[in-house]
Amino acid sequence: MIKKIMVGVLAVSFLSYGGDYVKLKKPPKDLDKYYPPASENPVFLYNMYTASTSFTGMFANIKEGDWKNAQKWAESLRKAYLKVGKMVPKWDKFLRKNEINKLVEAVKNKDVNKIKKYSQIVGQSCSSCHKKYMLPVKIKYHYPSYDLVSIEDPVSGNEYGIEDYMKKITNDYKLVKVYSSDGKFKKALKTADNFSKRFKALTQMCSECHTNKIVEDVYFGEETENALKALKKAIVAKNNKNINKQMGAIGGTCYKCHNVHEVPIMMKDKLSK
Ligand code: HEC
Ligand code: HEC
Ligand code: HEC
Incomplete structure (x- = not known):
């Protein structure tokens, strides 16, 4: 009994003062x-x-x-x-x-x-x-929900919610790296092609929340377009160093978008449960 009370006291003080x-x-x-x-x-x-x-x-x-x-x-x-x-x-x-x-x-x-x-x-x-x-x-x-957002996958023709769509994109992204590193450049090129289509198709969802087209340029403008083209060229040239460079540039776009669009949603999910 005493032990239980002690645990209770500790738990309470931990909750009140725990800086972690x-x-x-x-x-x-x-x-x-x-x-x-x-x-x-x-x-x-x-x-x-x-x-x-x-x-x-x-x-x-x-x-x-x-x-x-x-x-x-x-x-x-x-x-x-x-x-x-x-x-x-x-x-x-x-x-x-x-x-x-x-x-x-x-x-x-x-x-x-x-x-x-x-x-x-x-x-x-x-x-x-x-x-x-x-x-x-x-x-x-302050953040709209993505629950109603759906994206048509240009590769399979199926509709996906954003989470499942992201899983597909991530998979493509990683496989391009894996296949290139393993010297399977034909597979890498096919995957990069699917990836490129899927990545650009993300713009379908922007108008769910944004009323201007300018925002699309931030993630899908000339820089991204060039990196996607350069990636395919690098795969054809079997140039792993350049492949990694282009993948890095494209990954930077994922990162930028997640900072604005994913982090708040992760926090919001916790508070909405
Ligand atoms: C019982 C709670 C409560 C009281 C009392 C209250 N507020 Fe607020 N206030 C909030 C909340 C919650 C927000 C955030 C709302 C949002 O961002 O949608 C807020 C936001 C604000 C903001 C906007 C700040 C920003 O960065 O967006 C201002 C300005 C503000 N309150 C002024 C006042 C003033 C002045 C008083 C007192 C006269 C007051 N509030 C009393 C809860 C309260
Ligand atoms: C579910 C809603 C939602 C969708 C879908 C969405 N955004 Fe956003 N986006 C936001 C919110 C919320 C902000 C924060 C600024 C605000 O409140 O308008 C933001 C901000 C941005 C910003 C930063 C500049 C700014 O306006 O503050 C860019 C760039 C952007 N979005 C691009 C995009 C692109 C490109 C797409 C499509 C691929 C997209 N967004 C899809 C909700 C969304
Ligand atoms: C236009 C914005 C945008 C771009 C660009 C973007 N994402 Fe996302 N991503 C999101 C949003 C929003 C979520 C959160 C979805 C949710 O939790 O509802 C997300 C979630 C994810 C997740 C977590 C999925 C899960 O299981 O919850 C992964 C992994 C991911 N993205 C990978 C990527 C990769 C890799 C790229 C680049 C090749 C990328 N994303 C580009 C907006 C974007």
Whole structure:
């Protein structure tokens, strides 16, 4: 029994102080309603911008001695601030309601000391929620999902989801290296040809999320096109050094795209489970 309690105590202290873990709190489900796809726009974030602009508007006007507008902005701040608890009832407890009311009062009374005092308390309540939730909310809601993305494989004619398609591309990529290294250049050339087709066919999916064509040039522009052509030439010339060079350039494109498109999705998956 004592042993169990000890383990319990250790586990608790480990969780609280263990520097080896980074913990992210899952955002409350209520937030789903205020972000795409459920909502057209990220309206929770828009309300934050309103709160933040109102804070600035209030202080800027106080500095100028324009108390009428300062009061307008203070009231707008209160409205946006209280709206957080209405949108997400679980977060109501973060709000210092008494103090936001006193802040608006203080602006009405032109009481600079109290304005300082209460805006600090309210401001701290903003930061304490941000410390806990800003990062997980951004990860969970700012990235579109790839669930509906499908790509038609130009080699087999089949449709694949992105994960399975990536597995095919990776396989081709590695086999080009293996066959070339083993001196099987005919097989390497055939595989490089399939790889090249599959790689370019990735552009099918861009318009699911992007409205301009310019983005395609970043990964599939002239540089990539040249590397793909040079790869085939190098295989025909049985030049392993050059093959590796071109594979390196193409691999750099995989890497670039993954930094932007894969890493956030990996994190998002964890928070969405
Ligand atoms: C109970 C939680 C909570 C409270 C209270 C709160 N916020 Fe936020 N705030 C968030 C979350 C979550 C985000 C991230 C939203 C997003 O990126 O979609 C955020 C984002 C923001 C942003 C955008 C920052 C960026 O880099 O995108 C601003 C500005 C902001 N909040 C200002 C405020 C101000 C000012 C207050 C207080 C008057 C406040 N917030 C109170 C949760 C809160
Ligand atoms: C499921 C959605 C999705 C798909 C599909 C997608 N992207 Fe993106 N892409 C994003 C998001 C999200 C960002 C981050 C910037 C943003 O929010 O617009 C981004 C950013 C980029 C950027 C960085 C420049 C920028 O706009 O910030 C490039 C370049 C890019 N994508 C290229 C592509 C290409 C090329 C394809 C097709 C092969 C593609 N993307 C497919 C969601 C997607
Ligand atoms: C236009 C962007 C883009 C390009 C270019 C790209 N990938 Fe990916 N890749 C992704 C995305 C997005 C995922 C995450 C899919 C998911 O988890 O839903 C991914 C995932 C992967 C995975 C993990 C698959 C799994 O089992 O979860 C591998 C392996 C991979 N890519 C290999 C490659 C290789 C090799 C290349 C280059 C030859 C490449 N990718 C080029 C976007 C890209």
